[in-house]
Amino acid sequence: MAVLGPLSRISRLGCNLCRNHRLVLNRSSQKRGISSGIDPSYGLTDEQKEFQKVAFDFAANEMAPHMAEWDQKEIFPVETMRKAAQLGFGGIYVRPEVGGSGLSRLDTSIIFEALSTGCVSTTAYISIHNMCAWMIDTFGNDEQRKKFCPDLCSMEKFASYCLTEPGSGSDAASLLTSAQRKGDHYILNGSKAFISGGGDTDVYVVMCRTGSKGPKGISCLVVEKGTPGLSFGKKEKKVGWNSQPTRAVIFEDCAVPVTCRLGNEGQGFNIAMKGLNGGRINIASCSLGAAHASVLLARDHLLVRKQFGETLANNQFLQFKLAEMATKLVASRLLVREAATALQENRADAVSLCSMAKLFVTDECFNICNQALQMHGGYGYLKDYAVQQFVRDIRVHQILEGTNEVMRMIISRNLLTES
Numbered sequence: 001m002a003v004l005g006p007l008s009r010i011s012r013l014g015c016n017l018c019r020n021h022r023l024v025l026n027r028s029s030q031k032r033g034i035s036s037g038i039d040p041s042y043g044l045t046d047e048q049k050e051f052q053k054v055a056f057d058f059a060a061n062e063m064a065p066h067m068a069e070w071d072q073k074e075i076f077p078v079e080t081m082r083k084a085a086q087l088g089f090g091g092i093y094v095r096p097e098v099g100g101s102g103l104s105r106l107d108t109s110i111i112f113e114a115l116s117t118g119c120v121s122t123t124a125y126i127s128i129h130n131m132c133a134w135m136i137d138t139f140g141n142d143e144q145r146k147k148f149c150p151d152l153c154s155m156e157k158f159a160s161y162c163l164t165e166p167g168s169g170s171d172a173a174s175l176l177t178s179a180q181r182k183g184d185h186y187i188l189n190g191s192k193a194f195i196s197g198g199g200d201t202d203v204y205v206v207m208c209r210t211g212s213k214g215p216k217g218i219s220c221l222v223v224e225k226g227t228p229g230l231s232f233g234k235k236e237k238k239v240g241w242n243s244q245p246t247r248a249v250i251f252e253d254c255a256v257p258v259t260c261r262l263g264n265e266g267q268g269f270n271i272a273m274k275g276l277n278g279g280r281i282n283i284a285s286c287s288l289g290a291a292h293a294s295v296l297l298a299r300d301h302l303l304v305r306k307q308f309g310e311t312l313a314n315n316q317f318l319q320f321k322l323a324e325m326a327t328k329l330v331a332s333r334l335l336v337r338e339a340a341t342a343l344q345e346n347r348a349d350a351v352s353l354c355s356m357a358k359l360f361v362t363d364e365c366f367n368i369c370n371q372a373l374q375m376h377g378g379y380g381y382l383k384d385y386a387v388q389q390f391v392r393d394i395r396v397h398q399i400l401e402g403t404n405e406v407m408r409m410i411i412s413r414n415l416l417t418e419s
Contacts, residue, residue: 036326037326037330038292038295038326038329038330040052040110040113040114040288040292040333044110048106048107048110051088051103051107051110051111052110052111052114054087055087055089055110055111055114055115056114056117058083058084058087058089058115058118059114059115059116059117059118059119059289060117060118062080062083062084062118063077063080063115063118063119063122063123064117064118064119066080066119067118067119067121067122067243067386067389068383068386068389070119070121070122070242070243071121071240071242071243071389071393072242072383074235074242074243074245075243076197076200076243076244076245077122077243078155078158080122081122081125081126081129081155081158082154082155082156084115084126084155085153085154085155086154088101088103089101089111089115089126089130090126090129090130090133090152090153090154090155091130091133091134091137091149091152091153092107092108092111092130093105093107093108093130093134093278094130094133094134094137094149094152094153095137098137098145098146098149098150098153099149099150099152099153099154100133100137100149100153101153104340104344105278105281105340105341105343105344106337106340106341106344108130108278108281108282108285108340109281109282109284109285109288109336109337109340110285112126112127112282112285112286112289113285113286113288113289113292113333113336114289115289116285116286116287116288116289116290116293117289117290117292117293119243120240120241120286120287120289120290120389120390120393120394121240121241121242121243121244121393122243122244123286123289124196124241124244124282124283124286124393124397125196125197125241125243125244127279127282127283127285127286128159128160128161128196128197128279128282129152129155129158129159129197129201130282131161131275131278131279131282132152132159132160132161132203132205132275133148133149133152133153133159134275134278135205135220135262135271135274135275136148136149136152136205136222136262137149138274139220139262139263139267139271140222140262143259144222144259144260144262148203148222151202152203157201157202157203158197158200158201158202158203159197159201159202159203159204159205160195160196160197160198160201160203160204160205160249161195161196161205161275161279162192162195162204162205162206162207162249163175163192163207163272164192164193164194164195165177165190165191165192165193166191166193166248169193169403170402170403170405170406172207172269172272173214173215173218173269174213175190175207175208175209175218176190176209177189177190177191177192177206177207177208177209177251178190178208178209178210179208179209179210179219179221179256180210181210181258184257184258184259185255185256185257185258186208186210186221186255186256186257186258186261187253187254187255188206188208188221188223188229188251188253188254188255188256189251189252189253189254190208190251191233191248191249191250191251192206192248192249192250193248194236194246194248194400195246195247195248195249196241196244196245196246197244197245197246198232198233198245198246198247198248198249199232199235199245199247199249200245201225202224202225203222203223203224203225204222204223204224204225204230204249205220205221205222205262205275206220206221206222206223206249206251207219207220207268207269207271207272208220208221208268210265210266210268211265211266215269215270216266216269217266218266218268218269218272219261219263219264219265219266219267219268220261220262220263220267220268220271220272221256221260221261221262222256222260222261222262223251223254223256223260224260227254227255227256228254228255229251229252229253229254229255230249230250230251230254231250231252232247232248232249232250233247233248233249233250234247234248235247238396239392239395239396240389240391240392240393240394240395240396241393241396276401276402277343277350277351277354278343278354279401280339280354280355280357280358280401280402280407281336281339281340281343281354281357281358282401283358283362283397283400283401284332284336284339284357284358284361284362284365284397285336286394286397287332287361287362287365287366287394287397288329288332288333288336288361288365290365290369290390290393290394291325291328291329291332291364291365291368291369291390291394292329293386293390294325294368294369294372294373294387294390294391295322295325295326295329295368295372297372297376297385297386297387297390298322298325298371298372298375298376298387299313299322301375301376301379302315302318302322302375305377312375318375321371321375322375325368325371325372328364328365328367328368329364329365329368331364332360332361332364332365335353335356335357335360335361336357336361338353338357339353339354339356339357342354351410351414352410352411352414352415355402355407355410355411356407356411358401358402358404358407359404359407359408359411362394362397362398362404363398363404365394365397366391366394366395366397366398369387369390369391369394370391372387372390372391373387373388373391
């Protein structure tokens with residue numbers, strides 16, 4: 001199948017491509033992508049190739065042309081995401097009986113990688129939304145699943161994941177948001193920080209303390225927008241991820257029905273961590289898409305940019321850099337797909353592999369995008385060129401879903417406790 005690669009404007013180099021922050025997909029470069037060995041469809045089944053192509057085409061036609069505008073104007077592209085949901089991307093690994101696509105973790109990774117070539121920020125939000133829908137589908141009872149999942153899978157309603165607090169980031173088990181039970185309601189008090197979609201979304205999957213200190217005192221509640229006592233902070237100004245709003249989510253004597261609790265009291269931390277295992281694969285997959293697009297952007301820039309009487313493609317140092325970028329991209333993809341398979345099969349090494357994939361891939365893919373920017377020289381620092389947006393959008397991937405320092409802790413702990 002064809003490999004897509006968004007290209008930004010290079011008019012100053014003699015190519016009048018894509019003015020006014022608009023991205024296009026250079027289809028002549030797709031064929032070269034296949035023969036170069038970075039084709040992301042290698043090793044996939046025919047069915048996987050089909051929905052991968054659907055995702056690539058959606059990225060090319062519905063996301064890439066608007067990526068820069070969404071970033072500059074901080075637009076939350078609701079209608080575009082609902083179009084994605086019509087293709088089954090609103091609940092990719094949610095069960096079909098409540099409106100999901102019922103695909104595997106590997107299938108999900110393939111889709112998110114493809115979509116991210118069109119817009120990392122928007123795809124990353126879609127991945128968080130999918131994680132929330134999966135958590136309700138997996139840990140909710142039949143009534144909860146039927147109430148929430150169909151609207152989430154169609155993206156008639158959008159979801160946010162609420163774990164991080166102003167005083168507890170990496171130390172999630174120390175969260176302070178409290179939920180005191182009074183009759184048939186929990187009364188929530190506290191706040192959550194850095195919540196993707198906060199204020200613009202409809203459903204909030206909230207980790208809160210119903211018991212004593214530590215992870216065993218945490219429960220999970222689903223809070224709907226409009227619930228009295230639920231409010232939001234100001235919209236944060238961010239380096240990247242600008243197509244999704246980020247706000248604090250604030251609870252002040254917010255009464256939530258007990259029927260909106262997922263699982264049992266004290267099960268919330270376990271639910272949160274199981275969600276994050278998949279979230280780490282999802283965010284690594286988004287990094288893959290950015291890196292793939294950036295490799296193609298760098299390659300095409302080297303082929304047209306001339307210095308000292310010849311194109312940069314003839315410079316051996318840059319040839320070697322490009323080779324390293326492509327190699328690290330393929331190695332990263334293989335690790336993500338192995339971790340996705342391990343999680344789907346519930347293997348004993350799944351948690352370690354998810355952490356390894358998140359650590360290695362978000363680090364290496366950021367380096368790939370950053371090197372692609374460097375290859376563009378001064379042009380790479382201009383917002384007329386897509387490569388700078390890929391750099392800005394994936395920088396946060398090394399922080400969220402558990403920082404990469406926490407990933408090192410998880411990996412080493414699992415190694416050191418093996419008998």
